[in-house]
Amino acid sequence: MDLRLANHSSYPRIGPSSHEQRLRRAHAARERDEIDDTALLVIEHSVMTEIIGEQTAAGLDLATDGQVRWADPVSHLMAQLSGVRLNGLLRLFDTNFYYRQPVVTARLTRARSQLVTDYRHAQSATEIPVKPVLTGPYTLARLSLIEPRAYRRYHELAEDLSVIIAHEVRDLVAAGATIVQLDEPAICTGPPEDIRLLRRLFEPIYDARGGAEIAIATYFTDSDPLYPQLNSVPADVVAVDLTTSTSLAETIADTGAAKTLALGVVDGRNTKLETPALVAEVLDRILRRYALDTVYLQPSCGLEFLPRDRAREKLKLLGAIRAAFLGGGES
């Protein structure tokens, strides 16, 4: 079995040193009109290069661009579509991170690709593959406010978002992406019957993947009750958060997996460092009857909820966990 180490999605864009805080200063300068968008983009891309370097230094097999240019997981994608304005701040699920809530005022249209420029820059900075990560259509729809003249229900908004995201996936694959992750944390907090909607939403996205793989990721909320149904969503990889649930590991061990698993084995929301040997024991139970070729080990969610130095340590921990599982004694 091939145990690959992957980043999840976001990554802290500033760190403790002055050099690592240049993006914060650049945003402040942009707000004061002291620099323009082009100068800001140069700094954003330099930070992207830097954090990709940290991921390769940690021995990862699959990196992300850290979502360095995203204001938050919701408004970054929605604000680039016509038919959307941004409202005030709202808490992102149960975190103490806030997003600008999109208000959908008209039928959505997408003028251009939203992520290809960043993907190309990130991929040019490393030899290992870069995984573009998008918030999925269901979660975007559930976290938006919908004006009645635009859509009657979130289901309809989600259907349109699914088509838009399928276009984005097609563009990313054409640019070279071999795997694209769609984050759907809202599915764990929505009505159980919405899993059928989620399946429908992923069909155009799956059809757009060409030769690439599609991953669906859930986190923050216990996905154990949904795990069997997640295996029926049109996707190649199912990414789950093992740190939130007390029972998911046993469920996977009992029911197996129909798709490649990406296991969130280190907690992306707490600084406490996991003990590799203990995580390896859990992995051993989960994977005893796992029949597929590849497993990804990754953080439970984006690492932006941690300070930069601890995010680095969490990434390094993935290698120690793999070694402990394989009996390499790094634990």
Next chain:
Amino acid sequence: MSRATLQRLGVELPLLPITSVGSLPKPLELVAARARFARGALSQRELDELASEAILFWLQRQEELGLDVLVDGEMYRGDMVAYFATALDGMSLGGLVRSYGNRYYHKPVITGAVRWQQPITVGWWHFAQRHTRRPVKGIVTGPYTMMDWSFDEYYPSRRSACLALATELHKEVAALVHAGARIVQIDEPALSARPAELPLAIEANRILTAGLDAYFITHACFGAFDTIYPGLLQLPTDNLDLAISQSAVDWLAVFRRDPFDKDLSVGVLDVHTHAVETVADVRARIRRSLDLVRPEALWVGPDCGLKTRTVDEATAKLRVMVEAVTAARGELPASASK
């Protein structure tokens, strides 16, 4: 009703009491001084003197504008959780974490058993109250938010961390009340983060306020409060500050279904925009809020602390709010008791 509690405590307030949530913008010289202090280029005493001057500035500004219940503006605090974390044993400051946009804070880490050693805010509250005849709120970050917004490397569960914080922070609230604070605000913005944990938040707040005679306000903001209503009413508080005046939720329908039985503070100013609201907009928000509760039960303030705005922006916003409340008071029926 809670107005009776205020009267018993000797606090006379007009209808629609106007207050600010807690933090106010630090004058630029204080911001620079805090940076010098962080570099070790300024002593604690020198920093405290500048913070005291800033408190006096804001007390005078609030009185001039016409606010009824004042705050010290938290001129000596940085982040609301980090401030208390640095003062409690067993907690320390972690690295920088983003909260939104380009805003970052040092997220605390619980590294050992939490212990309160001595009063944290009481000296500052006392200083502020000595300089005004209007009531000054004591303000403490609540145990649930302290737990939820900290990393925990010590306690075995969120519950044990939360209840330990409640026990220790109770000593701070008690010290404020014993010093004379009659209105105490507990900041619990994390309240709606995990609806299933509302009973834990209520239990912790009962420990926090147990046996203390004060008018308690619980401030929460930017949350999905409809998901924890009506359970929210079990909080041991006189006044819920929910920042709901611009909410998309039909609170009128919610309150009709489960009547609201506390005083309600509504946030009528958006603290996250530079734009200053119009008086007409704020009046409209107050009018909508008066549909929710009786005038005797309504308080008015910004939707959160104003520290992210400039001094001029915050002043302009507060001025608009006072003007709108003054107009709203004039529209109240004569039967509304004072």
